[in-house]
Amino acid sequence: QDKLRDELRPKSGLLRVREFMMKDLYSFHANQTDLDNYYEVVAKAYGKIFKKCGIGSVTYRTLASGGSFSKYSDEFQTITGAGEDLIYICKKCGIGINKEIKNENLKCPKCNNSEFEEKKAVEVGNIFKMGTRFSLPFDLKFTDRDGHDKLVLMGCYGIGLGRLMGAIVESSYDQKGIIWPKSVAPFLVHLLQFDNTPKVKKAAQKLYKDCQKEDITILYDDRENKTAGDKFNDADLIGIPYRIVISEKTLKENSVEIKERSKEKAKLVKITQLQKFFKNVKKN
Structure with a gap:
């Protein structure tokens, strides 16, 4: 109350x-x-x-x-x-x-x-x-x-x-911003869309809908008036546990870039492996 x-x-x-x-x-x-x-x-x-x-x-x-x-x-x-x-x-x-x-x-x-x-x-x-x-x-x-x-x-x-x-x-924070524990984070995934081409938009929107179907809470940053640096900085400041980047570069590898907020390094994950990745995230 x-x-x-x-x-x-x-x-x-x-x-x-x-x-x-x-x-x-x-x-x-x-x-x-x-x-x-x-x-x-x-x-x-x-x-x-x-x-x-x-x-x-x-x-x-x-x-x-x-x-x-x-x-x-x-x-x-x-x-x-x-x-x-x-x-x-x-x-x-x-x-x-x-x-x-x-x-x-x-x-x-x-x-x-x-x-x-x-x-x-x-x-x-x-x-x-x-x-x-x-x-x-x-x-x-x-x-x-x-x-x-x-x-x-x-x-x-x-x-x-x-x-x-x-x-x-x-x-739970660092010099860049908050690091929310998964159990209390407002969203589990922060999706960043770079390169506003039809191909990237389509892939990002599909991933957004797939997350919703899997009951994974997701914040979708599709702002076209912000640079990649702005989006990275905002993602670190907000502190959602997982950041996913979709761009022309990642799609050339049929992948997305995933980074845990609490870790320094990002990794490429094949789009075909995302469902498995999300299941593991939900379990842990």
């Missing part, structure tokens, strides 16, 4: 804004054991989400202040030089601790280690055990099997979608 925040100094693109979208989840439980178990289920699910988004290796479950809810809450912090938070990563087990709760004598609550590595990070998600913080004032109760009225225990879980996108970009 969309949320608003009275942010005095919006900055860093999507990392700190006044209006943003959150993936929110609330859970309701009969006892502490049930809350604790479900809390861990969500924590693992969040870890899988961040891994699928391409930032799993640089995102750490991080202990933070629980505020008025509990002793601790858990944040998911992504390491990036653009981050505003300071976290300390346990060198033994990899759990993070937010600077706001770390002191000189603090040991890792998971493994009792006292050696940490300081990193700048941005918070992309958080989870809280709210307990009876809201069920008590609202008198939110349920009747248990023995007929007794008891307060509901609650959990709260959220991922900032815009901030997640910003964190992905800050973690």
Whole structure:
């Protein structure tokens, strides 16, 4: 859902804004054991989400202040030089601790280690055990099997979608532009058409339609008022995972030029082998 925040100094693109979208989840439980178990289920699910988004290796479950809810809450912090938070990563087990709760004598609550590595990070998600913080004032109760009225225990879980996108970009780019992970890229293929001859246009349009038939999302750059250099630069800036070039030169080889955004070198692939190539791309 969309949320608003009275942010005095919006900055860093999507990392700190006044209006943003959150993936929110609330859970309701009969006892502490049930809350604790479900809390861990969500924590693992969040870890899988961040891994699928391409930032799993640089995102750490991080202990933070629980505020008025509990002793601790858990944040998911992504390491990036653009981050505003300071976290300390346990060198033994990899759990993070937010600077706001770390002191000189603090040991890792998971493994009792006292050696940490300081990193700048941005918070992309958080989870809280709210307990009876809201069920008590609202008198939110349920009747248990023995007929007794008891307060509901609650959990709260959220991922900032815009901030997640910003964190992905800050973690995956080079001097030319963004390098989108395939799982979150707006398109899988960026098709560049060079040489505006009927032969090239026909081949490019056929490839575009073939991709659509294979359910491969594709951005087709058929602009006639742009140079090859302009199109290459724009493709690198946008950062779609696979760039395909069709030109008179490639068609002489009955091929197209394919380059992964994350790699330096391009390669020629025979047009007759494209279907096999696309199947492999979709699998991976």
